[in-house]
Amino acid sequence: DRYAVIGNPIGFSKSPLIHGAFAKMTGQDLVYEAIEGPLDGFRERVDQFRTEGAKGLNITAPFKLDAFAYANELSESAKRAGAANCLKFEGDRVIAENFDGIGLVRDITVNLGVKMAGRRVLMLGAGGAARGALLPFLREEPSELVLVNRTLAKAVALAEEFAGCGPLMVSGYAELADLAEGYDVVVNATSASLRGEMPPLPGNVLRGAELAYELAYGKGLTPFLQAARTEGVAKLADGVGMLVEQAAEAFAWWRGVRPSTAQVIAELTVPLS
Numbered sequence: 227d228r229y230a231v232i233g234n235p236i237g238f239s240k241s242p243l244i245h246g247a248f249a250k251m252t253g254q255d256l257v258y259e260a261i262e263g264p265l266d267g268f269r270e271r272v273d274q275f276r277t278e279g280a281k282g283l284n285i286t287a288p289f290k291l292d293a294f295a296y297a298n299e300l301s302e303s304a305k306r307a308g309a310a311n312c313l314k315f316e317g318d319r320v321i322a323e324n325f326d327g328i329g330l331v332r333d334i335t336v337n338l339g340v341k342m343a344g345r346r347v348l349m350l351g352a353g354g355a356a357r358g359a360l361l362p363f364l365r366e367e368p369s370e371l372v373l374v375n376r377t378l379a380k381a382v383a384l385a386e387e388f389a390g391c392g393p394l395m396v397s398g399y400a401e402l403a404d405l406a407e408g409y410d411v412v413v414n415a416t417s418a419s420l421r422g423e424m425p426p427l428p429g430n431v432l433r434g435a436e437l438a439y440e441l442a443y444g445k446g447l448t449p450f451l452q453a454a455r456t457e458g459v460a461k462l463a464d465g466v467g468m469l470v471e472q473a474a475e476a477f478a479w480w481r482g483v484r485p486s487t488a489q490v491i492a493e494l495t496v497p498l499s
């Protein structure tokens with residue numbers, strides 16, 4: 227059976243390696259490749275892959291919205307995220323899922339051993355990555371989840387979509403100085419790290435946190451993680467565990483077998499120094 231990850235660019239993707247390891251571990255007979263999708267031709271490329279007998283697809287930037295639009299059945303998490311990171315093909319059925327949020331929660335709570343229940347959580351960014359994580363985070367029942375964004379209106383609009391789902395609040399960066407200290411978990415879901423930049427956090431916000439989590443993976447000690455280290459944050463992590471956990475969810479959904487993730491995470495983890 228054939229599967230792939232599609233994105234543009236795609237050369238950096240670890241998904242073929244991860245799914246290859248899962249297939250070996252569980253004895254599943256499948257081929258998993260990487261496809262560089264044309265920026266203006268996602269639909270045609272996926273049509274083609276399906277006519278070649280594809281059973282499923284992982285989707286990464288910049289196609290998660292295109293994949294959502296391509297599907298004809300949406301899971302609750304895909305609907306909430308407004309984006310798909312995984313598709314399953316069954317005849318004419320194209321079913322969309324989004325496992326990024328659950329992958330992040332599993333990495334934080336299971337792999338890193340940081341509980342979110344009753345804790346204060348700060349989410350930086352209000353784009354697609356933040357959106358996908360909001361509902362899975364709220365289900366963990368934090369005492370408070372604060373969404374921070376440069377453009378406050380964007381955070382407000384996003385929070386409105388999740389009204390009634392839990393203790394979700396919004397803030398601009400500057401105002402954070404007043405609420406500062408006492409966050410337990412701080413997640414960087416902005417794209418700042420991809421440009422080697424630091425989100426404009428007031429000085430003391432990271433102090434006393436148990437975990438600083440960088441969603442991007444493979445960037446080493448980003449300015450955000452560096453700042454967290456300087457502030458003495460106990461645990462630092464990048465998104466590699468999240469990547470492997472969302473892959474395990476996808477694999478289980480496609481194949482009906484759940485692979486274990488610890489060994490693959492250990493193999494892919496680059497020390498943050």
Ligand code: SKM
Pocket residue numbers: 231238239240241284285286287311312326469472
């Ligand atoms: O959501 C995941 C996607 O499924 C695969 C991926 C990758 O291969 O780098 C990254 C994330 O966007």
